[in-house]
Amino acid sequence: xxxxxxxxxxxxxxxxxxHTFYSEASxxxxxxxxxxxxxxxRVGVRRIAAFPDLHPGKYGPVGSAILATRLYPHxxxxxxxxGMSLFVLDIPARKLRLDKVAERLKALxxxxxxxxxxxLTAAGLAPDLYPEALGTIGGGNHFCEVQGVESVADTQxxxxxxxxxxxxxxxxxxxxxxxxxxxxxxxxxxxxGLDGTHERATRYLRAHDAAVAWARLNRAxxxxxxxxxxxxxxxxxADVPHNLIxxxxxxxxHRKGAAKADIPVVPIAGSRDSASFLVRPTAAREDALFSLAxxxxxxxxxxxxxxxxxxxxxxxxxLARNGSGGLVICDDRALLIEEAPAAYKNPLQVIxxxxxxxxxxxxxxxxxxxTFKKSSPPDKRAEGxxxxxxxxxxxx
DNA sequence: ATGTAC
Numbered sequence: 001x002x003x004x005x006x007x008x009x010x011x012x013x014x015x016x017x018x019h020t021f022y023s024e025a026s027x028x029x030x031x032x033x034x035x036x037x038x039x040x041x042r043v044g045v046r047r048i049a050a051f052p053d054l055h056p057g058k059y060g061p062v063g064s065a066i067l068a069t070r071l072y073p074h075x076x077x078x079x080x081x082x083g084m085s086l087f088v089l090d091i092p093a094r095k096l097r098l099d100k101v102a103e104r105l106k107a108l109x110x111x112x113x114x115x116x117x118x119x120l121t122a123a124g125l126a127p128d129l130y131p132e133a134l135g136t137i138g139g140g141n142h143f144c145e146v147q148g149v150e151s152v153a154d155t156q157x158x159x160x161x162x163x164x165x166x167x168x169x170x171x172x173x174x175x176x177x178x179x180x181x182x183x184x185x186x187x188x189x190x191x192x193g194l195d196g197t198h199e200r201a202t203r204y205l206r207a208h209d210a211a212v213a214w215a216r217l218n219r220a221x222x223x224x225x226x227x228x229x230x231x232x233x234x235x236x237x238a239d240v241p242h243n244l245i246x247x248x249x250x251x252x253x254h255r256k257g258a259a260k261a262d263i264p265v266v267p268i269a270g271s272r273d274s275a276s277f278l279v280r281p282t283a284a285r286e287d288a289l290f291s292l293a294x295x296x297x298x299x300x301x302x303x304x305x306x307x308x309x310x311x312x313x314x315x316x317x318x319l320a321r322n323g324s325g326g327l328v329i330c331d332d333r334a335l336l337i338e339e340a341p342a343a344y345k346n347p348l349q350v351i352x353x354x355x356x357x358x359x360x361x362x363x364x365x366x367x368x369x370x371t372f373k374k375s376s377p378p379d380k381r382a383e384g385x386x387x388x389x390x391x392x393x394x395x396x
Numbered sequence: 397a398t399g400t401a402c
Contacts, residue, residue, distance in 0.1 A: 058397090079397045133399080140397050181398050243397095 016040040019287050021357040022052035027299055027345050031056040036064065043193065044070030046251060049289040051258060052353040053297025053345065059191075062257035063297050065289035067248060071201045072193040073208075075254040076243055078184040080208050081215030082175030083241035084259070084294070086267040086278065087223045090233040092166040093148040098370055101146055102327045106375040107229040108137060108144060112221055123217045125210060133177040134214075135221035139332075141295075141339060143272065143373050144226055145171045150275050150367040157280060157363050161237055161265065169366055170234060171267055171276055172222045173295075175243065176215040183207040196252060205245070212244050226372075237278075238265045242294035258291040265363065268351065269295040272371040273322040273341035277351050279360035288359055296344040310337040322368055330373035339373065 018040055022028060032054045039060050040048055045068040054063035059074040066075055112135030117127035119134065137144055147169040152158045163169075176183075187194070187204050194201040216239050227234035242259040245252050259266050261281035268277045274296075281292055300308065310316045310333070319336050320328050330336040354360045 077397070082397080138397075139400090142397085175397075177397090178399065184397095 016045040016048055018048045018050065020050045021288060021359060022050070022054065022353045023356065026052040026349055026353055028054055029056055032061050032063075035061040039066055039075070042068070042070075042072070044068045047289065049258070049287065049291055051291070051293035052350045053257065053293040053295055055298045057256065060256060063293060064256055065258040065291035066254040066256070067251050067289055068193075068254065069196070069251050070193040071196045071204070071245065071252050072254060073184065073187045073204055074191055075256050076208075076245055077256070078181040079175040079243055080180035080183055081212035081241055082180070082243040083173070083215065083219070083239065084267050084269060085172045085216070085219035085223060085239040086237040087170040087172070087227075087234040088163060088237055089146075089168040089170055089227055089230065090235075091168055091230065093168040093369070094166065096146070096168060096369065098325075098327055101230060101370045102329055102372075104229040105144070105146070105226060105329060105370060105372040108222065108225055108372055109375040111136065112225060114221075119217060119221060120214075123213055125213055125217070129210065129214060130177065130179045133179070134218055135225050136177060136218070137174050137222060137372070138177050139335060139374070142174045143371050144174075144222055145272070145276075145368050145372070146226075146370045147171055147276065147366040148369050150365040152364045154280075154361065154363045158278075162235070163237070163364070169237070170223055170226055171269060171366070172219045173269060174215070174219055174222060176211040177218065179214050180211045183211050208245060212241060215241065238263065238267060240266050248290075253289060255291055257294045257297070259294045260290070261285065261288065261292040261359070262290040266292055266360075267366075268293060268347070270347035270368070271296050271341040271344040272328055272339070272368055274347050275368070276347070276366045277362055278364045278366060279351070279354070279362050281360055282358055285359055288357075292359060293350050293354055296347040296350055298343055299345045300343045302338040302343075305338050305340060305343050306334070309340045309342055322371070324367060326368045326370060328371045328373065329375055331376040332374045335374060
């Protein structure tokens with residue numbers, strides 16, 4: 001089936017307009033289109049913008065921005081405040097030894113050894129707000145990636161950010177961990193959304209805003225920990241949430257896997273095997289609800305990836321390297337397979353569509369050098385009894 | 397996505 005909204009013109013379903021920013025060349029699942037339609041028919045939904053990384057999610061379309069007069073916490077889900085932060089490290093890329101970088105980044109696996117409570121307080125958050133989780137990446141599609149500069153399209157704009165072809169960048173994708181999940185738990189029953197003036201909505205929004213701030217701080221602490229591990233410093237270039245609700249002209253702007261675009265520069269992640277992009281959003285794009293794609297977007301869901309790739313040892317070893325010699329640290333085999341580059345759409349096509357829609361100009365292309373996802377957890381099999389071994393073996 | 401439901 002073709003893509004009914006691919007012409008980019010607004011289509012009307014219910015009261016809401018759906019404006020798409022992807023071309024026929026982008027892979028868009030029918031189930032995601034169905035979800036867009038369903039959301040467009042919900043009470044209070046006014047306008048929807050959908051991006052080329054659009055794919056179906058648990059409660060609604062991922063890769064879309066939804067403006068509604070009613071509040072829909074489920075459109076955001078549990079990882080409130082999730083996003084990408086780009087930093088520059090105080091060390092030129094040519095000085096990096098990738099195997100050493102990979103080894104040192106394993107320090108991220110444990111907890112933050114600094115004063116989490118003090119950092120929370122400095123960010124205006126309660127010191128007892130999940131201090132033990134602060135500075136941890138989490139699972140799923142989250143990562144911390146050391147990048148080099150592949151090419152620069154706008155030298156002046158790139159230099160104005162204090163960046164050059166020699167720069168080493170650090171892209172952190174993480175969110176609010178257990179906090180966002182706990183906040184979502186408080187409104188799990190509100191599947192039909194909330195009246196924004198209701199006290200329950202106000203309470204949720206206050207907790208939501210704290211989770212957004214916590215997630216931003218989390219990315220900063222992760223970057224700081226990575227920089228410390230690499231014996232260098234770092235400086236923030238851009239912090240861009242893609243999972244949050246903001247007030248816009250008296251209505252709620254829900255962004256689910258849609259990057260906030262009303263800021264100077266936005267990093268858009270590729271898969272771990274392909275380049276990421278630093279783009280400049282076109283100002284004041286009301287039609288795109290001041291949003292952008294947040295990455296490549298999934299092509300295959302996690303479950304269907306099992307059996308698709310990583311069957312043999314040599315295939316799994318291939319997944320631990322990227323095509324240009326970079327390294328991937330992911331000692332969790334299931335996660336390595338679920339997050340294989342083949343599970344994602346072509347990020348180049350995503351950028352092409354955003355450029356052709358006039359939503360962005362690309363400043364630079366960044367190549368992955370070392371992608372940290374997860375290092376060895378304590379080996380549970382080694383802890384088990386001999387009987388446990390036999391049980392496990394018989395299950396296979 | 398999640399100190400992962402049971």
